[in-house]
Amino acid sequence: MKVVRQTRQRQAVLEVLRSTRTHPDAAWVFQEVRRAMPNISLGTVYRSLDALASEGVVMVIERAGERARYDYRHEDHHHVVCRGCGAIFDVPPSLTPPLPSDLPSGFRVTEVVLEYHGLCEKCQQEH
Known part of the structure; x- marks a missing residue:
């Protein structure tokens, strides 16, 4: 597992994921993060999600023909x-x-x- 530098943007993305019980896509995460960080870009949110997924902090739910969704829950489910x-x-x-x-x-x-x-x-x- 690659260790990725923790940035303010990644922390904001992580907080949004921690605060929801849904399994949002990147666009939803982007809209929520923009409330706290209006200048954040969609690309930064995607890179943050990718980094958090590569660290194993979030799980990516991928289904054919659909946008990737993200899950913060760590317990088995x-x-x-x-x-x-x-x-x-x-x-x-x-x-x-x-x-x-x-x-x-x-x-x-x-x-x-x-x-x-x-x-x-x-x-x-x-x-």
Whole structure:
């Protein structure tokens, strides 16, 4: 893990991510950071997010055909994704199934990425 210099801009980006339970994209983070730092550029926010992700401070949620989203939560968790509005919600690991017992011999799991897809309450009401 590469250690990156902590700047005021990175600190502001990090504070925005810490303050939300949503999984925002860079544009949303940019708008929120601009409230405290009106002169910050979108490029600086992207570079800050990249640096924080490379340090392992934030997790990047990448889905094909969609903008990257960012998650500050460090504890193990999975996600529920709304197919209507794209909202991402956290699911505690206690609600996820155990690993299959028939994994190949000698295989060591180093990461589990699990997403549930469906419609959030708001989108269900709209459909």
